[in-house]
Amino acid sequence: MLDIKDLHVSIEGKKILQGINLKINDGEIHSIMGPNGSGKSTLAQVLAGRDTYQVTGGEVWFRGKNLLEMDPEERACEGVFMAFQYPIEIPGVSNTYFLKSALNAILASRDKEEVDAADFLQLIREKMELLEMDDELLNRPVNEGFSGGEKKRNEIFQMAVLEPSLAILDETDSGLDIDALKIVAKGVNTLRSKKRAFMIVTHYQRMLDYIVPDYVHVLYQGRIVKSGSKELARSLEDKGYAWLKKSTPQAVVN
Amino acid sequence: MTARNMSLYQQSFESVQRNGTKDPRWFQESRSAGMENFIRQGFPGRKDEEWKFSDFRTLARTEFGLSVEEGLSFSSDEFNQLQFTDLNCPRLVLFNGTLCPELCSLPEVDGVTVKTLTAALHDSPDFLKEHLGQYAAINQNPFTALNSAFCKDGFVVHVNQDTVVESPLYLIHVTTNSSRPIRTHLRNLVVLGESSELTLVEGYLGTGDNITFTNPVTEVVVGANSTVHHYRLQNESRNGYHVSCNEVYQSQDSQYRTLSIDLGSQLARNDFRCVLDGEGSLAGIDGLYLLKERQHLDNYTTLEHRKSHCDSRELFKGVLDEKARGGFRGRIIVHEDAQKTDSKQTNKNLLLSDDSLANTKPQLEIYADDVKCTHGATIGQLDSEAMFYLRSRGIPEVAARNMLIYGFAGEVINRVKIDSLRGQLVKYLKKWLPKDEIIQGVSEG
Numbered sequence: 183m184l185d186i187k188d189l190h191v192s193i194e195g196k197k198i199l200q201g202i203n204l205k206i207n208d209g210e211i212h213s214i215m216g217p218n219g220s221g222k223s224t225l226a227q228v229l230a231g232r233d234t235y236q237v238t239g240g241e242v243w244f245r246g247k248n249l250l251e252m253d254p255e256e257r258a259c260e261g262v263f264m265a266f267q268y269p270i271e272i273p274g275v276s277n278t279y280f281l282k283s284a285l286n287a288i289l290a291s292r293d294k295e296e297v298d299a300a301d302f303l304q305l306i307r308e309k310m311e312l313l314e315m316d317d318e319l320l321n322r323p324v325n326e327g328f329s330g331g332e333k334k335r336n337e338i339f340q341m342a343v344l345e346p347s348l349a350i351l352d353e354t355d356s357g358l359d360i361d362a363l364k365i366v367a368k369g370v371n372t373l374r375s376k377k378r379a380f381m382i383v384t385h386y387q388r389m390l391d392y393i394v395p396d397y398v399h400v401l402y403q404g405r406i407v408k409s410g411s412k413e414l415a416r417s418l419e420d421k422g423y424a425w426l427k428k429s430t431p432q433a434v435v436n
Numbered sequence: 437m438t439a440r441n442m443s444l445y446q447q448s449f450e451s452v453q454r455n456g457t458k459d460p461r462w463f464q465e466s467r468s469a470g471m472e473n474f475i476r477q478g479f480p481g482r483k484d485e486e487w488k489f490s491d492f493r494t495l496a497r498t499e500f501g502l503s504v505e506e507g508l509s510f511s512s513d514e515f516n517q518l519q520f521t522d523l524n525c526p527r528l529v530l531f532n533g534t535l536c537p538e539l540c541s542l543p544e545v546d547g548v549t550v551k552t553l554t555a556a557l558h559d560s561p562d563f564l565k566e567h568l569g570q571y572a573a574i575n576q577n578p579f580t581a582l583n584s585a586f587c588k589d590g591f592v593v594h595v596n597q598d599t600v601v602e603s604p605l606y607l608i609h610v611t612t613n614s615s616r617p618i619r620t621h622l623r624n625l626v627v628l629g630e631s632s633e634l635t636l637v638e639g640y641l642g643t644g645d646n647i648t649f650t651n652p653v654t655e656v657v658v659g660a661n662s663t664v665h666h667y668r669l670q671n672e673s674r675n676g677y678h679v680s681c682n683e684v685y686q687s688q689d690s691q692y693r694t695l696s697i698d699l700g701s702q703l704a705r706n707d708f709r710c711v712l713d714g715e716g717s718l719a720g721i722d723g724l725y726l727l728k729e730r731q732h733l734d735n736y737t738t739l740e741h742r743k744s745h746c747d748s749r750e751l752f753k754g755v756l757d758e759k760a761r762g763g764f765r766g767r768i769i770v771h772e773d774a775q776k777t778d779s780k781q782t783n784k785n786l787l788l789s790d791d792s793l794a795n796t797k798p799q800l801e802i803y804a805d806d807v808k809c810t811h812g813a814t815i816g817q818l819d820s821e822a823m824f825y826l827r828s829r830g831i832p833e834v835a836a837r838n839m840l841i842y843g844f845a846g847e848v849i850n851r852v853k854i855d856s857l858r859g860q861l862v863k864y865l866k867k868w869l870p871k872d873e874i875i876q877g878v879s880e881g
Contacts, residue, residue, distance in 0.1 A: 230828050258830035270825040274843025283839070284829035291830070323843070340829065
């Protein structure tokens, strides 16, 4: 589904990603872990199409199409979704209106009929139950006045409504208490399917107790320095990230 | 101003006085005082601190005829083609400063009197004398002076005490096309007795692309424990000048809420002054301006807290595109006796183009020591992170942009409590936006 080949990314001349190679197949859950500043969020944002980053080398293919040539909205229409680490507040635009516009834009791009108000309402009610969200949040402006946990849940709620084929979760677990984390995990697990893949970017191992990944990759200084099964996440928890600095040659230079 | 033009104003004034010898003596004197003050002050120049954002040089040079003397006609067809003429509520319509009876629909309501200034001068001169010119000062604003010299007609609304007027009242002034530039000086008075309530909309609409100069002065007296919702809608000709002065006097426990919407004119200037002269009163002044091309608008607000335990709230938001200019000056005066004042002022400007410009200036003068006054201002472009957020969900760029502009302006539009007016504003905004596809059903949420 997703094929990242030797991806190099900079921001304002500073190299962040320095040769990422990663393949994700249908139905797989990949977890990207690593210490702060290793480039995890950059990878997520570049895949979603954030234009403040410059791709200086490499390719990204998504279902046979060149992802890097697409605008963010085209990527969404192709089935890429990123849950933001820091969801944005949009004053004056209601959550319902925002989500309905998004869903209809995606449906239109696939030559499908737009949903009418009644069907849409039924759809979102279902998904809201899944995420245990308060009805009242629907009519509030997007993310405005939401608590940190509500914002993160709202991201997963959007994902549940838009049903992407590749869902990228950018530190969705950060700052969540255990109850909120369980709700988010339940949402993700419900959406797991043979056709949908997840990239779960996280700093902490804890989330992976609830969403069990097929593969774990450790990102450090812009490269994937280690890949393995879910056991790797466990050993990271035991050992922390300090071992990276000892075993990585660049660290010596720093 | 050129000497020639000043002598034209003087000749015009003499003719007004000659034709108005039957008016009450005090009214003739008030016109004279207005003219004297106008001559003394002249049109403001850019060096004057109170007027520095606005350039009135072209206005001062233009030779305007008094609209009431032009004998212009106006058909109901022309009227109905205008935007914002029908709000499903009683209305009084003046065009070019003169009553247009066939377009008015004013059901009689107990305890409320709505009439023109001309009629009020005839029927209730003592009531007028008690209030007219008592709140709007001719020695501080040359346009108030000019209005006092030339005002011939306008709206007079009187609500008795303990009267709640259910339906909003729409007072419309239309400036029509004429072969030469025309000016209109409307004088409005709104007086509420104790424990009464009124919602009113002042509409200043223009047809065509005529050079017009509309100069209304509105005085509002809010009795104790009374509430006024006062909307102003300005959609004059894009070649028009609109210079308004709004003076509000509030007694104790009164609420005055105004929302001023500016869409038209090439150059507009609105002065708002609320005097909170009774404990426990509240003034809420909101504004929205949508400007493009070379439109220029200035809102100058003054909130004067004279007594304790009064609240004031201000929210002015502007969207500026192309070469538009917008100015906001928010003055808050808290007198020594006005302890426990709670005042909040906000001005936000959204610039859609590189050539648009916004000026904002808070001006706080606080002489009491136990008060809460906050102010904030922003001038910015569309938030790139918000754009990315919307687009990352599949929403196309233009739609995302419009959604953000809509959201920005919507904060003020959603404060409009009259459904028909809010609906028409949403419709206007959709058309005003660079491209109007996608924005549908926004108001639903």
